[in-house]
Amino acid sequence: MTLKGTVHKYDRDNIDTDVILPGPYLKIHDHGELSKHAMEGIDTDFSKKVSKGDFLLAGNNFGCGSSREHAPIALSHSGITAVIAPSFARIFYRNCVDGGYLLPLEVEKSTLEQISDKDTLEIDIEKNQIHDVTNGKKFSISPFPPLIKKIIDCGGLMYYKE
Amino acid sequence: MNITEKIIARASNKNSVSSGDVVFADVDKLMVHDVSGPGVIKVFEEWSKKGIQIENVWNPDKIWIAEDHFVPSADRISAENITKLTDWANKFGIKKHFKYGLGQYGICHTLSHEEALVLPGEFYVGGDSHTNTTGALGALAIGLGHTDIAYAMMNGRIWLKVPETMLFKLVGKKPAHIMAKDIILKIISDIGTDGANYKTMEFSGNAVSEMGMEERLTLTNMTTEAGAKNGIIEPDAVTDEYIRQRTATSYKPILGDNDHYLEEYTYEIEKLEPIVAKPYSPQNAAAARELQGVEVNKAYIGSCTGAKLEDLRSAAQILKGKKVKVRTEVLPAAQSIYIKALKEGLIDIFMEAGAVVGPPTCGACCGAHMGILAKDEICVSTTNRNFPGRMGHVESQTYLASPLVVAASALTGKITDPRDVSK
Numbered sequence: 001m002t003l004k005g006t007v008h009k010y011d012r013d014n015i016d017t018d019v020i021l022p023g024p025y026l027k028i029h030d031h032g033e034l035s036k037h038a039m040e041g042i043d044t045d046f047s048k049k050v051s052k053g054d055f056l057l058a059g060n061n062f063g064c065g066s067s068r069e070h071a072p073i074a075l076s077h078s079g080i081t082a083v084i085a086p087s088f089a090r091i092f093y094r095n096c097v098d099g100g101y102l103l104p105l106e107v108e109k110s111t112l113e114q115i116s117d118k119d120t121l122e123i124d125i126e127k128n129q130i131h132d133v134t135n136g137k138k139f140s141i142s143p144f145p146p147l148i149k150k151i152i153d154c155g156g157l158m159y160y161k162e
Numbered sequence: 163m164n165i166t167e168k169i170i171a172r173a174s175n176k177n178s179v180s181s182g183d184v185v186f187a188d189v190d191k192l193m194v195h196d197v198s199g200p201g202v203i204k205v206f207e208e209w210s211k212k213g214i215q216i217e218n219v220w221n222p223d224k225i226w227i228a229e230d231h232f233v234p235s236a237d238r239i240s241a242e243n244i245t246k247l248t249d250w251a252n253k254f255g256i257k258k259h260f261k262y263g264l265g266q267y268g269i270c271h272t273l274s275h276e277e278a279l280v281l282p283g284e285f286y287v288g289g290d291s292h293t294n295t296t297g298a299l300g301a302l303a304i305g306l307g308h309t310d311i312a313y314a315m316m317n318g319r320i321w322l323k324v325p326e327t328m329l330f331k332l333v334g335k336k337p338a339h340i341m342a343k344d345i346i347l348k349i350i351s352d353i354g355t356d357g358a359n360y361k362t363m364e365f366s367g368n369a370v371s372e373m374g375m376e377e378r379l380t381l382t383n384m385t386t387e388a389g390a391k392n393g394i395i396e397p398d399a400v401t402d403e404y405i406r407q408r409t410a411t412s413y414k415p416i417l418g419d420n421d422h423y424l425e426e427y428t429y430e431i432e433k434l435e436p437i438v439a440k441p442y443s444p445q446n447a448a449a450a451r452e453l454q455g456v457e458v459n460k461a462y463i464g465s466c467t468g469a470k471l472e473d474l475r476s477a478a479q480i481l482k483g484k485k486v487k488v489r490t491e492v493l494p495a496a497q498s499i500y501i502k503a504l505k506e507g508l509i510d511i512f513m514e515a516g517a518v519v520g521p522p523t524c525g526a527c528c529g530a531h532m533g534i535l536a537k538d539e540i541c542v543s544t545t546n547r548n549f550p551g552r553m554g555h556v557e558s559q560t561y562l563a564s565p566l567v568v569a570a571s572a573l574t575g576k577i578t579d580p581r582d583v584s585k
Contacts, residue, residue: 014355014443018549022556023528026197027232027240029204041551061356064389065547066528067291069201069307089389090360091291095307099205147184147321157313157321158209162186 001125003081003103004133005053009117010042015058016065017092021074023066034070035077052079055121059085059112062104063092069099076101082123084130084141086112097148100156105130106142114139164327165396165418166362169302172416173285174322181326181424186319189220190284194311195228195270196240198289199247201308202315209312219254220318226258226279227251228270231524233262236531268496268522271295271466274303275379276496278408282397283416287314292466292546294386298378299405300397300415305386325391326424327362328353332369334432339580341476342373342380343468343544343564345429347437350388351447352427359389361424369431370395375404376472383467384546387444436579438542439562442550450567450579460541461486461572462553463565464493464520465527468544471499473565477544478508480569480580481515487575490517491533497522517572529553535560542571 019041021034028034039046056075062085063071072095075083082103083096096104103125111130115121119134128141144152154160163171163178171179173187194202206216219225227247232240244262251259258279260267266277270288273279274296280286282300287293293305306320314320330349350357363385370378378395385393395401397415405413436450463469463477474494492512494500500522503509512519525532527545535541535554541561543553548560563571566580573583 016547016549018529018547018552022551023530026528026530027200027236027243029200029243041549041556061359061389064355065291065549067289067293067305067307068197069309072307087356087359089356090391091305091307094310098313099307099309145184145323157309158214162319 003053003123005055005081005121006051007055007057007115007117007119007121008049009057009115011059011112013059014061014064015042017063017068017071018065020063020071021068026068026070031073031077034074038074038078047078050079053081054079055082055084056080057084057112057115060087062088064089067091069095072096072099072101097151098157103152107139111139163419164364164422165300165416166302166327166364166392166394167324167422168416168418169283169285170322170324179324181324183324184321185324186321187285189287189314189318189320190224191280191286192225192311192314193228193270193274193288193293195230195290196233196243196247197231198308198311199227199250200243202289202312203246203250205308205312216316219315222255222257225256225315226260227256228260228273229262229267230269230522231528232530233523234521236525266497268499269466269524271383272470272495272499275299275375276498278405281405281411281413282401283414287311287320291386292383294390294393295379295383295466297392297394298375298382300395300401302392302394304392323360325360325362327364327422328358329423329426330363330365331367331426331428332365332431333367333428334369334430336369336372336431339436339566340431340434341564341566342377344434344437345431346381346384347439347444347447347562348429348434350384350445351439353388355387355443355445356389358385361390363388363390363393365393365395371398374472375400376470379470380467384444387546436564436567438567438577439548441548441559441561444546444548444562450563450577453561453577454579456561456577457540457575458488458542458561458571458577459539460535461488461490461568462526462541462543462545463568464491464495465524465545466495467546468565469493469495469499471502473544474499474503474508477565477569478511480566480583481517481572482511484515484573486516486572488572490572491520491526492517493520493522495522526553542568542577544568
């Protein structure tokens with residue numbers, strides 16, 4: 001599987017789910033409506049900037065805090081297909097994979113520094129590689145653990161057979 | 163194996179497991195609330211569109227529902243979520259539904275222990291990140307998202323990676339001005355908000371043995387803020403007495419062999435100072451006395467973290483016979499705790515001091531409703547998170563502290579160490 005899109009970079013650690021999808025919207029469960037508020041705690045124009053197939057790049061511990069599945073849903077329905085970060089909070093990571101919303105891609109901390117906002121990226125999931133088309137650099141992705149890969153390939157936990 | 167590993171081994175029908183193993187484990191108890199419940203309903207609807215119809219859940223008697231985040235109903239959408247949740251509970255025959263305005267209700271994590279819905283040795287999953295709280299009972303308590311909860315509701319099972327365990331030994335005599343909140347804020351400031359990511363935080367030591375159950379629950383509650391998969395304390399006589407006061411149901415406690423830890427930390431409790439976490443991170447700690455010039459607009463005593471009976475008693479001990487200087491709100495974490503506080507005269511103390519006492523709800527803690535902060539407003543709070551916008555406007559600020567510190571700050575209008583207010 002190869003993905004191609006523009007990356008939106010938020011160069012800070014600990015971007016929490018209150019920022020990704022603020023508390024007042026927790027009562028909403030319509031996916032399209034949630035997407036309008038994605039990243040509102042950090043960037044009120046986020047949903048307008050993102051096109052289908054884009055990526056989000058951020059610092060350590062992305063998605064910490066609340067277990068709200070609204071967070072990956074809002075990102076996914078705003079067009080994001082993968083979040084790239086050096087590390088993820090565990091419930092957010094599970095929600096991305098088990099819900100089949102988007103791919104959480106773990107990279108080296110140095111990768112974060114070498115990719116710029118609005119660069120075009122090509123991501124090869126089978127080869128665990130990111131190609132920054134804008135600057136020509138290539139970066140590796142930590143391979144998914146076997147069960148995670150199987151769940152991703154099935155399209156979510158619901159379609160996975162033990 | 164340690165206690166967490168032993169519970170996972172039991173739940174996954176294995177003789178032993180070790181950290182890094184991935185297993186499917188049988189769930190003993192499952193919780194959803196008025197945010198994750200409608201979230202699970204939405205997952206079921208999406209599956210239905212794809213041809214997967216859910217006619218039954220694995221075991222309606224093992225599932226319970228709390229109405230806590232958006233009660234009293236904040237608006238039309240939250241009111242409709244409650245109606246939808248009620249219809250759904252009826253459809254699947256889920257009887258343990260703690261409804262707002264109908265006897266016992268309150269914050270889901272508070273109900274888990276207050277009603278002894280989860281017992282020592284059990285594997286409990288909840289649709290909320292602070293599900294970790296219930297690990298203080300000696301259970302494996304893990305927070306999950308809507309899809310995982312929906313899957314567990316259908317199958318009675320969920321996948322888990324066996325976590326590595328960090329052991330925190332709390333030793334020495336706890337001074338009267340120190341609460342479990344100070345201890346856990348200190349630990350989070352040392353290890354960071356991702357310091358326990360994917361890991362277990364287990365607590366032991368004489369200071370834990372000497373703690374009441376509610377204080378232990380504050381420790382495990384905030385393991386979520388260090389990123390932990392679960393927080394846990396081995397069950398003992400205190401646990402058993404707490405459970406026995408609430409249910410006659412028998413249980414099989416599980417104890418660890420105490421020889422299997424990734425890291426061990428020791429904290430000498432008598433050396434601790436009252437601690438406050440500054441905006442905008444629970445790890446951003448400073449001694450309350452270092453922050454005594456910080457003026458606040460509001461003092462908030464509420465949430466699963468800081469509105470249990472012991473929390474209310476501690477705050478009342480500071481507020482008794484005094485007047486608050488800033489807007490102060492006290493929201494007991496469950497109806498049963500409200501009643502106990504009322505009978506002990508605590509509610510009188512709060513109201514005589516000038517505070518508002520409100521119904522149990524998560525509302526203000528997650529910035530949803532029932533008293534949110536305006537731009538630039540500063541709140542000192544017994545809650546668990548202080549991210550940007552957590553309790554209201556994205557430029558409001560929350561300082562996290564113990565009920566003693568919050569009550570002392572309510573009296574002075576500034577962040578205040580409880581030792582610095584006159585008796």
